[in-house]
Amino acid sequence: MAESTLSARALDTLLGEWRGAGSAYQALAERVRLLILDGRIPVDTRLPAERDLAERLGLSRTTVTAAYRELREHGLVLSVRGSGSVARLPGIPATLPAPPDAEYIDFSKAAPPALPWLPDVARAALDDLPGQLADSGFDPIGTPALRAAIADRYTARGLPTTPEQIMVTIGAQHAIALLSRALVGRGDRALIEAPTYPHAYEALRAAGARLVQVSVTPADADPHDTDPFDTDRLDTDPDDLDDEVEAMTRAIRHSNPVAAYLMPDFQNPTGRSMSVGTRERVLDAAARQGTVVIADETIAELDIDRATSYLPLAAYGDAVMVGSVGKTVWGGMRVGWIRADRPLIRRLLSVRSPGDLGTPIIEQLIVTRLLERMDDILDLRREQLRTGRARLEGLLADAFPDWRVPHVDGGIVTWVGLGAPVSSQLALAARAQGLIIAAGPRFGIDGAFERFLRLPFCYPAETTDAAVQALARAWRSLSRTPVPEDQGLLTSVV
Known part of the structure; x- marks a missing residue:
C-alpha cells in the first residue's frame, strides 16, 4: 500500500519546465x-x-498513459488495477535505495573516502572488546568511555559538557530522526533553512511537521543582490546579513515552530557560516518562543581557511547539538551523537526503543579511540579538502566559465549557480554520461533551486576529473536543446 499520494498539482510543481525537443511522453x-x-x-x-x-x-x-507505461517498463512504477500507479525503484525492494551500476560515478554523496589509518584503529579497538562482553550488548545511550570522549571534545572546543548530556546514536541522521520524533507532533511547525540537507526535512516531515522555510544566502554572495550569481565575487561580512537574520527571527516569532533545524557552520549545500551576532539573535528569538534549535555539526570542524573561528552553537544559547564521524572518519562508521540537557536525553531514550535497541558496541570502541586523534584527523582532512577545492574550482572555471562557483572556506561542497533553471535537465543528461549528481531541487521543497547544483570537492582527484569531464559532456548535450526561459518558477530564492 502506498504511504502517500501525490496530487496532479503537486507533481506539476515538482516537474518544473520538463518539456524538451523530443516526444512529450x-x-x-x-x-x-x-x-x-x-x-x-x-x-x-x-x-x-x-x-x-x-x-x-x-x-x-x-x-500520460504512454509515459506511465515507459516508467513501468523500467521498473520505476508499479500499476495495480484499482490501486493506481506507485513509485518504485527497479529490481530491489521499494524501501531500499537503488545501488548505482558499477560504471557510474556517484557524485551525489558529499562524503570523503575512509580515513587511511581506520583499519589499524579498528584492529586495535578489538582489544577493548572483552571488557564489554559481560553485558547484553544492547546499548541505547552509549558506552561510558565514548560519551566521556564526546563530552571532552565539546569541552575542549569551548562548550563545557558532561557525559550525562550525551546520547550516542547510529549516525547523525538517526539523531535527527530521534529528535524529530521526540519534539514534533503531527501538525506542529518546524523551521528549516532553504536550501538545506534533504534527509533532515524528510525526518521532520515523517514526524508530522509542517515546514517553515527561511532562505539562506550562499557563502560569498551579497544578500541585498536580487541575483547574487550575476555579479563578481563579493566577500561579504557575515555580520552584514541583516535581511537574512531578520527573516529567520521573524519566522520564529510569527510561526512559533516547536523546532528549528539549522547548520550554523559550512551549511549544506551553500557553505555559509553564521556569524556570532546571527547565532545570538537566532537563539534569543528561539528561546523567547520556546523553539528547540537543533544544530547539525556533522561538518562544523571541517574548516579549511575560515578567517574566524566559532564556538559550538550551544555556547551562545540553548541548542541541541548533533554530530557524527561520518564526514571526518568515514560514512560507513555509523556512529553519531546528541548533546542535550538531561531531561531531553531521558525523553529520547523513551522514543528510541521502538526503532532500535542501541548503537553497535564495536563501532563505539573504534570511535572512542579515534576521538583521541581527532586533531590529527582534522589536519589530514583540511589538507585533502584544500586540494580538492582548488582542483574542482579550477576544472569548473575551465569547463564552465559562465557558471558561478562560490569559494567556500570550509565544508565539503560548493553550491554552483548555473545561470538558468536547468538543474534537473542537467542531472538527467549527466546520467546518460555515467555520472550521478543531485539536482538543486533535491535540497529544497516544491521544486525550488533549479538554477543551482551541489558539487562535492571531497573526492579523490581522479574521481573529480572524471566527474567534471562527464558533466561537461552533459552540459554540451543540453546546449543542443533550447533552454527554457525562466517563467517565474521557484528558482533564484537564495
Whole structure:
C-alpha cells in the first residue's frame, strides 16, 4: 500500500519546465524518473491518476498513459488495477535505495573516502572488546568511555559538557530522526533553512511537521543582490546579513515552530557560516518562543581557511547539538551523537526503543579511540579538502566559465549557480554520461533551486576529473536543446 499520494498539482510543481525537443511522453517519463531516483518522489508514493495529470498538464491522456507505461517498463512504477500507479525503484525492494551500476560515478554523496589509518584503529579497538562482553550488548545511550570522549571534545572546543548530556546514536541522521520524533507532533511547525540537507526535512516531515522555510544566502554572495550569481565575487561580512537574520527571527516569532533545524557552520549545500551576532539573535528569538534549535555539526570542524573561528552553537544559547564521524572518519562508521540537557536525553531514550535497541558496541570502541586523534584527523582532512577545492574550482572555471562557483572556506561542497533553471535537465543528461549528481531541487521543497547544483570537492582527484569531464559532456548535450526561459518558477530564492 502506498504511504502517500501525490496530487496532479503537486507533481506539476515538482516537474518544473520538463518539456524538451523530443516526444512529450518520453520527456515526461524522464523527468518523473529523475524525481524518483533523486528522492523527490519517495518510493511507495501513489502517483496522480492519468486523467488528472493529463488535465493538469494540458496533455492528452494517451500521452500520460504512454509515459506511465515507459516508467513501468523500467521498473520505476508499479500499476495495480484499482490501486493506481506507485513509485518504485527497479529490481530491489521499494524501501531500499537503488545501488548505482558499477560504471557510474556517484557524485551525489558529499562524503570523503575512509580515513587511511581506520583499519589499524579498528584492529586495535578489538582489544577493548572483552571488557564489554559481560553485558547484553544492547546499548541505547552509549558506552561510558565514548560519551566521556564526546563530552571532552565539546569541552575542549569551548562548550563545557558532561557525559550525562550525551546520547550516542547510529549516525547523525538517526539523531535527527530521534529528535524529530521526540519534539514534533503531527501538525506542529518546524523551521528549516532553504536550501538545506534533504534527509533532515524528510525526518521532520515523517514526524508530522509542517515546514517553515527561511532562505539562506550562499557563502560569498551579497544578500541585498536580487541575483547574487550575476555579479563578481563579493566577500561579504557575515555580520552584514541583516535581511537574512531578520527573516529567520521573524519566522520564529510569527510561526512559533516547536523546532528549528539549522547548520550554523559550512551549511549544506551553500557553505555559509553564521556569524556570532546571527547565532545570538537566532537563539534569543528561539528561546523567547520556546523553539528547540537543533544544530547539525556533522561538518562544523571541517574548516579549511575560515578567517574566524566559532564556538559550538550551544555556547551562545540553548541548542541541541548533533554530530557524527561520518564526514571526518568515514560514512560507513555509523556512529553519531546528541548533546542535550538531561531531561531531553531521558525523553529520547523513551522514543528510541521502538526503532532500535542501541548503537553497535564495536563501532563505539573504534570511535572512542579515534576521538583521541581527532586533531590529527582534522589536519589530514583540511589538507585533502584544500586540494580538492582548488582542483574542482579550477576544472569548473575551465569547463564552465559562465557558471558561478562560490569559494567556500570550509565544508565539503560548493553550491554552483548555473545561470538558468536547468538543474534537473542537467542531472538527467549527466546520467546518460555515467555520472550521478543531485539536482538543486533535491535540497529544497516544491521544486525550488533549479538554477543551482551541489558539487562535492571531497573526492579523490581522479574521481573529480572524471566527474567534471562527464558533466561537461552533459552540459554540451543540453546546449543542443533550447533552454527554457525562466517563467517565474521557484528558482533564484537564495
